[in-house]
Amino acid sequence: MIERLREARPSHSLALAGLLMLPLAVVAPLSLAPLLALTAIGAAALGGYRDIHRLVSVRPLVLLLMLLGALGALSAAWSIIPMHSFLEGLRFLAISASGLIPVAVALNLAAEERERLGRLLLAGFVVALAALAIAGLTRALWDPAPASGGIARWLRHFTVFDRGATVLGLAIWAAVSTPILRDRRASAVLLALATLAVALMLRSRSAMLCLLVGLAVWPVAYRLPRVAAGAIGAAVLFLALVFPAAPLSMDVVARLHQSVPQFDNSMIHRFAIWHFAIDRIAERPVLGWGLDASRALPGGTEIIDDPRLPELARPDAPWMPLHPHNAALQWRLELGWPGSVLAVLVILWLLRQIVSTPSPSARASALALVAGTLVVAMLSYGFWQAWWQSSLWLIGALMVALNGRAAPQPARPAAADR
Numbered sequence: 235m236i237e238r239l240r241e242a243r244p245s246h247s248l249a250l251a252g253l254l255m256l257p258l259a260v261v262a263p264l265s266l267a268p269l270l271a272l273t274a275i276g277a278a279a280l281g282g283y284r285d286i287h288r289l290v291s292v293r294p295l296v297l298l299l300m301l302l303g304a305l306g307a308l309s310a311a312w313s314i315i316p317m318h319s320f321l322e323g324l325r326f327l328a329i330s331a332s333g334l335i336p337v338a339v340a341l342n343l344a345a346e347e348r349e350r351l352g353r354l355l356l357a358g359f360v361v362a363l364a365a366l367a368i369a370g371l372t373r374a375l376w377d378p379a380p381a382s383g384g385i386a387r388w389l390r391h392f393t394v395f396d397r398g399a400t401v402l403g404l405a406i407w408a409a410v411s412t413p414i415l416r417d418r419r420a421s422a423v424l425l426a427l428a429t430l431a432v433a434l435m436l437r438s439r440s441a442m443l444c445l446l447v448g449l450a451v452w453p454v455a456y457r458l459p460r461v462a463a464g465a466i467g468a469a470v471l472f473l474a475l476v477f478p479a480a481p482l483s484m485d486v487v488a489r490l491h492q493s494v495p496q497f498d499n500s501m502i503h504r505f506a507i508w509h510f511a512i513d514r515i516a517e518r519p520v521l522g523w524g525l526d527a528s529r530a531l532p533g534g535t536e537i538i539d540d541p542r543l544p545e546l547a548r549p550d551a552p553w554m555p556l557h558p559h560n561a562a563l564q565w566r567l568e569l570g571w572p573g574s575v576l577a578v579l580v581i582l583w584l585l586r587q588i589v590s591t592p593s594p595s596a597r598a599s600a601l602a603l604v605a606g607t608l609v610v611a612m613l614s615y616g617f618w619q620a621w622w623q624s625s626l627w628l629i630g631a632l633m634v635a636l637n638g639r640a641a642p643q644p645a646r647p648a649a650a651d652r
Contacts, residue, residue, distance in 0.1 A: 526618050
């Protein structure tokens with residue numbers, strides 16, 4: 235046992251995270267935050283602290299994240315919920331630090347370590363996909379009455395699986411980068427289609443959208459990586475710099491509801507939320523309301539009372555349900571121009587690094603991941619949510635580990651040294 239512990243390496247912590255991440259995302263997605271923390275602690279304890287110097291190659295990213303977290307903590311000076319903003323800023327810095335340690339380890343993996351990581355990641359992916367498929371089939375075969383309670387109501391709605399399906403829809407790009415699937419294009423496509431089919435069964439819009447966008451981006455990014463990266467960057471710039479000033483009045487929202495009946499209540503509610511967020515941005519355009527202060531905006535908890543949109547006049551559809559369901563609006567609403575600029579610079583830096591990746595398939599998978607992530611970020615979860623940020627760090631570290639250059643094979647202890 236002691237000898238086995240002596241042979242343990244930092245990559246073992248990352249490999250274990252690859253195995254556990256997706257099953258945990260299905261059954262307990264909020265546990266991804268502690269999983270990232272434990273992965274970082276385990277990697278550092280097993281010698282990963284020696285790899286920290288490798289972060290010099292991503293020094294601009296480290297600096298931008300530090301500035302963004304520091305700005306968030308500093309926003310307590312003008313936030314409407316100062317202590318919460320201060321603590322959220324510190325938490326963002328802690329999550330970023332926890333994510334950078336696995337990335338540093340991922341930059342120095344040997345071929346054998348990558349193969350082990352790939353096998354464990356695929357095993358976790360298959361387990362998670364099977365669990366979601368069973369849930370989807372149960373939903374399709376047994377559709378309990380809306381009035382049913384208990385487990386029947388839980389099985390009817392399946393909202394509990396939406397986060398797991400979304401993480402799976404993003405992690406597919408790490409799965410197809412594993413040594414097992416990297417040169418088996420047909421198997422990779424089948425796995426992606428199976429993931430899409432499960433998302434359809436679960437009616438998880440976030441998972442479906444991120445998968446469809448990623449699948450659309452991949453072939454373009456494979457042939458024309460700079461065009462794909464430029465399009466993604468232009469979309470981010472538009473959303474961050476132009477969208478917060480868009481004339482999205484409630485008259486426009488009502489006309490959209492009448493003109494496009496395909497938009498359900500959930501989508502129309504998002505338009506109303508964005509209208510409310512844009513109005514609040516105009517009130518504090520420079521520095522914003524404070525990190526994660528969307529949940530406390532004046533009037534945010536009031537029910538939407540518009541006779542043209544009677545479907546939204548219900549307690550569970552306020553003007554601002556904790557966050558704007560759009561990362562670009564959230565950056566500008568809470569941290570003003572400085573926060574938006576820093577967040578955009580992080581994304582643009584990542585796109586530049588991806589384009590410089592020598593492997594065409596690795597470039598395409600990474601760009602598909604970024605595109606799918608941005609779709610989810612602009613429509614679904616709060617940007618600062620710990621589970622969401624932790625899932626992105628874990629998937630990002632796995633992508634770096636699987637697509638980077640192989641390091642020299644670490645030497646094993648000689649028999650005489652044991």
